[in-house]
Amino acid sequence: MSNLLLEISAGTVDWSRAQFALTAIYHWLFVPLTLGLAIVMGIAETCYFRTRKRFWKDTARFWQKLFGINFAMGIATGLILEFEFGTNWSNYSFFVGDIFGAPLAIEGIIAFFMEATFVAVMFFGWKKVSPGFHLTSTWLTGVGATISAWWILVANAWMQYPVGQTFNPDTMRFEMTSFADVALSPVAVDKFFHTVISSWIIGAIFVVAVSGWYLLKNREHKLAMESIKIGSAVGLIASVLAAFTGHISGYQVAQVQPMKLAAMEALYNGGNKQGLTLVAWVNPFRQPDYVHEAEAPAKIALPYGLSILATNTMDGYVPGINDMIKGYTKNDGTREPSLTEKIEKGKLAIAALQQYRSGQKDKKTLQTIQDNMKYFGYGYVKSADQIVPYVPVSFWAFRLMVGLGILFILFFAVMLLFVYKKDLMKYRWLLITGIVLLPLSYVASESGWLVAEFGRQPWTIQDLLPTWVGVSNISAGSIALTFFIFLVLFTTMLAVEINILCKAIKKGPEHSENLNANE
Numbered sequence: 001m002s003n004l005l006l007e008i009s010a011g012t013v014d015w016s017r018a019q020f021a022l023t024a025i026y027h028w029l030f031v032p033l034t035l036g037l038a039i040v041m042g043i044a045e046t047c048y049f050r051t052r053k054r055f056w057k058d059t060a061r062f063w064q065k066l067f068g069i070n071f072a073m074g075i076a077t078g079l080i081l082e083f084e085f086g087t088n089w090s091n092y093s094f095f096v097g098d099i100f101g102a103p104l105a106i107e108g109i110i111a112f113f114m115e116a117t118f119v120a121v122m123f124f125g126w127k128k129v130s131p132g133f134h135l136t137s138t139w140l141t142g143v144g145a146t147i148s149a150w151w152i153l154v155a156n157a158w159m160q161y162p163v164g165q166t167f168n169p170d171t172m173r174f175e176m177t178s179f180a181d182v183a184l185s186p187v188a189v190d191k192f193f194h195t196v197i198s199s200w201i202i203g204a205i206f207v208v209a210v211s212g213w214y215l216l217k218n219r220e221h222k223l224a225m226e227s228i229k230i231g232s233a234v235g236l237i238a239s240v241l242a243a244f245t246g247h248i249s250g251y252q253v254a255q256v257q258p259m260k261l262a263a264m265e266a267l268y269n270g271g272n273k274q275g276l277t278l279v280a281w282v283n284p285f286r287q288p289d290y291v292h293e294a295e296a297p298a299k300i301a302l303p304y305g306l307s308i309l310a311t312n313t314m315d316g317y318v319p320g321i322n323d324m325i326k327g328y329t330k331n332d333g334t335r336e337p338s339l340t341e342k343i344e345k346g347k348l349a350i351a352a353l354q355q356y357r358s359g360q361k362d363k364k365t366l367q368t369i370q371d372n373m374k375y376f377g378y379g380y381v382k383s384a385d386q387i388v389p390y391v392p393v394s395f396w397a398f399r400l401m402v403g404l405g406i407l408f409i410l411f412f413a414v415m416l417l418f419v420y421k422k423d424l425m426k427y428r429w430l431l432i433t434g435i436v437l438l439p440l441s442y443v444a445s446e447s448g449w450l451v452a453e454f455g456r457q458p459w460t461i462q463d464l465l466p467t468w469v470g471v472s473n474i475s476a477g478s479i480a481l482t483f484f485i486f487l488v489l490f491t492t493m494l495a496v497e498i499n500i501l502c503k504a505i506k507k508g509p510e511h512s513e514n515l516n517a518n519e
Helices: 002-006 010-051 054-087 090-124 131-160 179-183 186-216 221-256 258-265 305-311 321-326 339-357 363-380 391-421 428-454 476-507
Strands: 165-168 173-176 276-279 300-302 459-461
Touching: 010 054, 010 131, 010 186, 010 221, 010 428, 010 476, 054 090, 054 131, 054 221, 054 476, 090 131, 090 173, 090 179, 090 459, 131 179, 131 186, 131 459, 165 363, 186 221, 186 391, 186 428, 221 258, 221 305, 221 391, 258 321, 258 391, 258 428, 276 305, 300 305, 321 339, 339 363, 391 428
Parallel strands: none
Antiparallel strands: 165 173, 276 300
16 A cells, blocks of 8 residues: 555545545535425425325425425435445445445435335325325434435544444454444434434525515415424524534534634644633634644633533643644543654554564464554654644634524524414515525535544544555546536436426425326
């Protein structure tokens, strides 16, 4: 693997990262709306099942139609994303494919069997199955999509926090030792809940925005009002839960990815009783010179906030970027090695592996591998610059996500109050706000992924494999070409989806009195 470093250019690494990021960003434009609308359409059909009122059937079918349009687009980008692991990240796939491939395989089975089966019944089974079976199919369609998300997020969480594996020097691969540890790691569990719940927020805002547009146009008044009630309730609950799971996520990041937390806070020199930065002047276009950088200027912080987030105590120690480069003592009294020490340990692991592969398979060599494999990835690091994430993106994306999350809580609370107590038609500003917040909900969601993925750079697998080792040995030009092909393709797909969605919304729901009386 070390020989590959002599052949793979920086351009190949950069274009591989850019292409994967492009695909992931576009894919995530479709997924959260799928997960969010699944809740709304399930609630609407449950109301129909309980009341047998055709209004609720019309409402359920309307949101299911919009769900279906978005669902189809999400599948296409998701398939491309998974293929890129083999085309652009073959070294990564070889190194950890035995572990990473398992959750992706399960996700594929669920996606193509469970979701495909029940989504067909949901769309085409209104006349062919009982109301109870159809309702079950609608909910299982959403459950299937959510379970698919679970396995994708398990795979991503393992990259952030690799557990449940051991390294086999004979095959030069990591092999799974505990499926339960991989699937149920605390990072995976919280990542799943935080991500899915944040998707419910997008679905809720979408429903409120579409319903608000109907009210502004003086159309579909009953559908709009009832849908706003459902959307606002789901959105408020989801926004509060997202804040709770976000706090848990922050604590976990502090434990397993402290460099990410330092980048999120632009924290260069840590200490005890650290405040949580609310706002500070961090130049969005310049990576700070962390060695000489002091506190970010014009900083406003919540006293003790960061220590509480990271350690659950007011006086807990939180390391900064410089502390992690120099080495520091953790809150439990153990010492975290300096970057120089980690690099040396990583080089020992690489050298011992080379000796083992050349036939020197004695106990001493094996022991050296076992003792230092934890720091294997650092053996490819040449300077501190390579292990510090891009601070401006991590810092501002985190604050954008949190700030918008607070705004969503306030919006849903006000909307829920007004929809029950007031005549919404008189408050056009509130309806317009709901429409404006729709694109901002996507900004918040994508910002969360920027924090998660930019913050763990340069690692494809935390501490074990940096990006420039995991890529395929292919030309940068071929990746750049496919990058722009995908850019055109995905942008066209997004434009097509928005166009189809807008036409479906403009057309409105199909009312039962205009359909066959037997439906």
